[in-house]
Amino acid sequence: MKLTGAEIFVESLKREGVKTVFGLPGGVVLKIFDVLYQDKDLDFVLVRHEQAAVHMAEAYARATGKVGVALVTSGPGATNTVTGLVNAHMDSCPIVLFTGQVVSSLIGNDAFQEADIVGISRSVTKHNYLVKDVSELATTIKEAFYLAGTGRPGPVLVDIPKDVTMASMEFAYPDKVYIRGYNPTYEGNKWQIKQAAEAMARAERPVLYVGGGVINSDASEELYGLAELLNIPVTMTLMGLGAFPGTHPLSLGMLGMHGSHATNMAVHHCDLLIAVGARFDDRVTGKISEFVPKAKIIHIDVDPTSIRKNIHVDIPIVGDAKPVLRDLLAQATAIVGGKKREGKTPWLQQIAAWQSERPLAYKPDPKVIKPQFVIDMIYRRTHGEAIITSDVGQHQMWTAQFYKFAKPRTWLNSGGLGTMGYGFPAALGAQRAFPGQLVVCVTGDGSFQMNLQELATAMVYDLPVKVAILNNGYHGMVRQWQQLFYQGHYSASRLEGGPDYVKLAEAYGAVGLRATEPHEVEEVLDEAFASKKLVLMDFQVDPYENCYPMVPAGGAINQMVYEDPPTDATRPAPAAQDAQKESISLA
Numbered sequence: 076m077k078l079t080g081a082e083i084f085v086e087s088l089k090r091e092g093v094k095t096v097f098g099l100p101g102g103v104v105l106k107i108f109d110v111l112y113q114d115k116d117l118d119f120v121l122v123r124h125e126q127a128a129v130h131m132a133e134a135y136a137r138a139t140g141k142v143g144v145a146l147v148t149s150g151p152g153a154t155n156t157v158t159g160l161v162n163a164h165m166d167s168c169p170i171v172l173f174t175g176q177v178v179s180s181l182i183g184n185d186a187f188q189e190a191d192i193v194g195i196s197r198s199v200t201k202h203n204y205l206v207k208d209v210s211e212l213a214t215t216i217k218e219a220f221y222l223a224g225t226g227r228p229g230p231v232l233v234d235i236p237k238d239v240t241m242a243s244m245e246f247a248y249p250d251k252v253y254i255r256g257y258n259p260t261y262e263g264n265k266w267q268i269k270q271a272a273e274a275m276a277r278a279e280r281p282v283l284y285v286g287g288g289v290i291n292s293d294a295s296e297e298l299y300g301l302a303e304l305l306n307i308p309v310t311m312t313l314m315g316l317g318a319f320p321g322t323h324p325l326s327l328g329m330l331g332m333h334g335s336h337a338t339n340m341a342v343h344h345c346d347l348l349i350a351v352g353a354r355f356d357d358r359v360t361g362k363i364s365e366f367v368p369k370a371k372i373i374h375i376d377v378d379p380t381s382i383r384k385n386i387h388v389d390i391p392i393v394g395d396a397k398p399v400l401r402d403l404l405a406q407a408t409a410i411v412g413g414k415k416r417e418g419k420t421p422w423l424q425q426i427a428a429w430q431s432e433r434p435l436a437y438k439p440d441p442k443v444i445k446p447q448f449v450i451d452m453i454y455r456r457t458h459g460e461a462i463i464t465s466d467v468g469q470h471q472m473w474t475a476q477f478y479k480f481a482k483p484r485t486w487l488n489s490g491g492l493g494t495m496g497y498g499f500p501a502a503l504g505a506q507r508a509f510p511g512q513l514v515v516c517v518t519g520d521g522s523f524q525m526n527l528q529e530l531a532t533a534m535v536y537d538l539p540v541k542v543a544i545l546n547n548g549y550h551g552m553v554r555q556w557q558q559l560f561y562q563g564h565y566s567a568s569r570l571e572g573g574p575d576y577v578k579l580a581e582a583y584g585a586v587g588l589r590a591t592e593p594h595e596v597e598e599v600l601d602e603a604f605a606s607k608k609l610v611l612m613d614f615q616v617d618p619y620e621n622c623y624p625m626v627p628a629g630g631a632i633n634q635m636v637y638e639d640p641p642t643d644a645t646r647p648a649p650a651a652q653d654a655q656k657e658s659i660s661l662a
């Protein structure tokens with residue numbers, strides 16, 4: 076049967092099992108939207124800004140393990156997606172983004188709403204395509220999904236000119252894909268795995284360092300088995316949180332710039348670091364020449380170009396985390412004769428000593444809401460079972476520190492790019508994937524204002540996410556750096572003119588709640604979590620709280636700062652404090 080390009084597009088998406096597409100229309104994609112108008116099987120979620128559509132697709136992908144999909148128009152529609160593409164690229168998130176393009180004959184002529192999105196996105200996508208003829212459309216879509224979801228996952232862009240959507244041809248969807256030169260390696264080299272298993276069984280002070288790759292490859296069970304078998308403590312990157320249960324006695328939580336004292340000390344002093352699906356980001360390693368000075372390093376990664384990119388590795392293993400950890404577990408089981416190592420080894424005792432020396436903690440205050448207290452309360456009410464998204468800043472680090480994620484795919488976060496404005500649309504994407512689930516977005520007043528227009532999308536599609544704004548009246552993380560490293564020169568970090576969030580929620584038909592004192596925090600959370608609607612919670616938190624421990628930029632990870640300098644002369648000037656107090660009392 077002959078189909079138009081637009082019909083081929085929709086039919087191909089269904090063959091890929093797509094249920095939901097996020098996006099926003101425009102002239103060159105109207106033929107596709109006309110087909111969607113008559114279609115009952117494909118959900119289309121209309122956003123208010125294309126950046127948000129990509130974040131929703133990313134979060135949908137991370138929460139479900141499927142490929143996320145977005146569709147936008149040419150020119151400004153396409154360029155608005157660039158931040159989302161970079162974000163997905165940095166966090167290895169599988170999405171396919173379809174952009175409309177002006178008719179083929181006008182490409183390169185500065186036509187109305189033309190942008191060379193293939194050129195613009197080349198360095199920030201795993202691959203991209205311009206479909207030149209309707210005959211290529213189905214194969215291109217098949218390849219795009221395959222590339223996005225296999226190997227090291229990532230974003231793939233498919234640019235479709237308007238005339239391609241209008242032209243017709245016989246429809247046939249390919250069953251298989253063959254892409255020359257693209258053959259991801261899944262199984263690790265047996266000899267290297269044996270070497271790694273022996274090194275792990277021999278090590279006296281081993282640490283597993285786990286990243287988002289373990290979550291992408293659904294390898295948590297294998298990781299659990301291995302950690303328990305050999306009694307190895309597990310630290311996770313920001314992207315890896317949830318890969319190993321945060322409450323497990325072997326969990327060390329997050330490492331790096333805002334990792335805890337015990338975790339960073341354990342990594343610094345280990346004799347074997349087993350990196351799985353993690354990429355030795357500078358926020359993790361700190362000063363690279365002083366990173367793990369006494370350790371041998373095993374690095375397991377599906378992407379061969381990640382290995383030895385940032386750090387020397389003793390045993391490299393190219394492969395997908397799941398089969399490699401499965402084989403490692405089998406080898407290690409044979410080496411230890413099937414007998415689990417248990418009990419507090421001297422190494423675990425040392426770690427426990429570091430933990431009690433400087434536990435991850437904060438000073439509660441009876442009068443002022445501490446941001447960490449809000450996170451702690453969210454954790455106590457959800458027991459690590461909710462899907463949590465966050466934005467970027469202090470609130471993000473406090474969430475990573477104080478919320479103990481129980482399961483993979485429950486923490487959706489912009490790790491690599493650090494994109495303010497990610498958290499709220501991400502929560503909406505996850506809620507669309509799991510309508511019955513509690514989805515909480517922890518955000519800052521700066522970050523939330525970057526994509527708050529999606530409140531409308533949330534209301535239209537009945538996405539009852541709970542947004543906890545840790546409102547400190549500042550770009551808090553910027554203010555912290557200015558206080559600690561720029562002599563208190565608070566340049567452009569004070570956030571004036573924010574809306575009244577309760578009224579804002581109400582303006583959209585949502586529920587708005589506010590807490591200004593600590594005793595109100597639990598009430599607000601209880602009311603929000605009991606509500607079936609979208610709730611905005613305005614927590615007016617201590618504007619001057621800083622996130623510790625902290626490894627100053629460029630420092631080694633065992634050289635942490637734990638508290639404000641003794642003479643805190645660099646706190647914001649009284650005028651700024653008064654302004655903040657005023658805005659709290661006005662609110």
Ligand SMILES: Cc1ncc(C[n+]2csc(CCOP(=O)(O)OP(=O)(O)O)c2C)c(N)n1
Nearest residue numbers: 468469470493495519520521522550551552
């Ligand atoms: C799009 C974008 N612009 C700028 C930054 C730089 N930046 C990092 S953290 C931060 C402040 C975040 O403020 P807020 O969202 O209020 O969170 P807080 O640190 O106060 O918790 C800024 C401006 C960024 N990460 N993303």
